[in-house]
Amino acid sequence: MADGDIDRLIQLLARLPGLGPRSARRGALYLLQRRESLLQPLAAALTRAAESIVACSTCGNLDSSDPCAICRDPGRDRSTICVVEEVGDLWALERSGAFKGRYHVLGGTLSALDGRGPEQLNLGRLLERAGEAGTEEIILALSATVEGQTTAHYLVERLAGLPVEVTGLGRGVPVGGSLDFLDDGTLAAALKARRPAG
Amino acid sequence: MADGDIDRLIQLLARLPGLGPRSARRGALYLLQRRESLLQPLAAALTRAAESIVACSTCGNLDSSDPCAICRDPGRDRSTICVVEEVGDLWALERSGAFKGRYHVLGGTLSALDGRGPEQLNLGRLLERAGEAGTEEIILALSATVEGQTTAHYLVERLAGLPVEVTGLGRGVPVGGSLDFLDDGTLAAALKARRPAG
Numbered sequence: 131m132a133d134g135d136i137d138r139l140i141q142l143l144a145r146l147p148g149l150g151p152r153s154a155r156r157g158a159l160y161l162l163q164r165r166e167s168l169l170q171p172l173a174a175a176l177t178r179a180a181e182s183i184v185a186c187s188t189c190g191n192l193d194s195s196d197p198c199a200i201c202r203d204p205g206r207d208r209s210t211i212c213v214v215e216e217v218g219d220l221w222a223l224e225r226s227g228a229f230k231g232r233y234h235v236l237g238g239t240l241s242a243l244d245g246r247g248p249e250q251l252n253l254g255r256l257l258e259r260a261g262e263a264g265t266e267e268i269i270l271a272l273s274a275t276v277e278g279q280t281t282a283h284y285l286v287e288r289l290a291g292l293p294v295e296v297t298g299l300g301r302g303v304p305v306g307g308s309l310d311f312l313d314d315g316t317l318a319a320a321l322k323a324r325r326p327a328g
Numbered sequence: 329m330a331d332g333d334i335d336r337l338i339q340l341l342a343r344l345p346g347l348g349p350r351s352a353r354r355g356a357l358y359l360l361q362r363r364e365s366l367l368q369p370l371a372a373a374l375t376r377a378a379e380s381i382v383a384c385s386t387c388g389n390l391d392s393s394d395p396c397a398i399c400r401d402p403g404r405d406r407s408t409i410c411v412v413e414e415v416g417d418l419w420a421l422e423r424s425g426a427f428k429g430r431y432h433v434l435g436g437t438l439s440a441l442d443g444r445g446p447e448q449l450n451l452g453r454l455l456e457r458a459g460e461a462g463t464e465e466i467i468l469a470l471s472a473t474v475e476g477q478t479t480a481h482y483l484v485e486r487l488a489g490l491p492v493e494v495t496g497l498g499r500g501v502p503v504g505g506s507l508d509f510l511d512d513g514t515l516a517a518a519l520k521a522r523r524p525a526g
Contacts, residue, residue, distance in 0.1 A: 133381065133390070133391045133392050133396075133397065134392070135373070135376055135377055135380050135381060135392050136377065136381060136390065136391075136392075138373050139370075139373045139374065139377050142366065142369055142370045142373050143370070145366055146347075146355045146358060146359070147351070147354050147355060147358050148346070148347065148351040148354065148355065149344075149346065149347070149355075153345070153346040155416065155419060156345050156346065156416065157344045157345060157346065157347075158377075159390075159414070159415055159416050159419075160344060160345050161344070161374070161377070162377060162381055162390050162415075165378055168340065168343055169374060169377065169378045170378050171340055172337075172340045172341070172374055173371055173374035173375040173377075173378055175333070175336050175337045175340050176337065176359070176367060176370055176371035176374065177371040177375065178333055179333050179334065179337050179356075179359070179360065179367065180363055180367045180368045180371055182333055183331065183333060183334060183360055192331070192334065192357075192360050193331045193334075194331050194332070194333050194334075198331075199331065216357070217357055217360075218353065218354065218357050221353065221357075
């Protein structure tokens, strides 16, 4: 019989992805046993995030300022916009350090099944940005899923007519990937995208 | 490149048991995308827990009052004290609904390897409670591990001489347990603890 306050904490923790009722109980206990080193700092960090983090009105990234740090950074290439589904994808690309342009977060994909149409996506602002002087290339970094590719196809149509090049990510064998463990679709795509060796 | 405030939130979330850096990122994003339904309530619940939850000075349970709700409950049998290692064990027993007495949370086990001696455990108060008029039985509900059993052995010695019966949990096949999947130690204990059938 956990206390009411503890129960409420456990119920909220259990709603986090990857935590179930059991790990939420464990997490709550862990927090209560580390009041000053973890519980209080986490409460403060959440309160601060709730107050300070906003979606960038240019690209949709989450940041404590608007425009976000990436959109404000004069060192980033303004000619290329990388379109991603979610902020998590933007974070993944930033961790790779492989992209020096700017982003546009769609906020999801088109999905007939889930009833998500173009009006649910952050599209208008993308079309505006694509039409701005200086924008040369739009990279569609969308998932290689049916929904991601449906969305990419739709974006290609919407962006046609604008003076920008629209590209997609390369397909093939992931770095470190063993052929034996790859699915047929990836193998077929890798064969199709073959290139001179050496 | 997550924002500084987001980075800090991710780092703190990653310290929860069962969450790594990847799931902490996913959790932070999930929270930021559910500001009013989850982020703010969780921040409030943590702040409230940090302010209100204290260890019961009688039994060591965590509660928003001292003595805790269990120690205050006049409906609970005052003759029996169930000794557990951690508050999580107390919660597990409460969920089972099988125990109607009161508890005593040791706060861990003796461990020569980790340098935990008797002075690190909540022992003095247990000996006081064991000596109080009305206390008839002390149930040692400790883990069936080397450390749990070392601690149980030590407690039996310390409680000797007091007018209380000291008991331990039954050993055997867990409910729903298939013999094929049980370890040898449990099988041996179950054979030793055999009882008339039917």
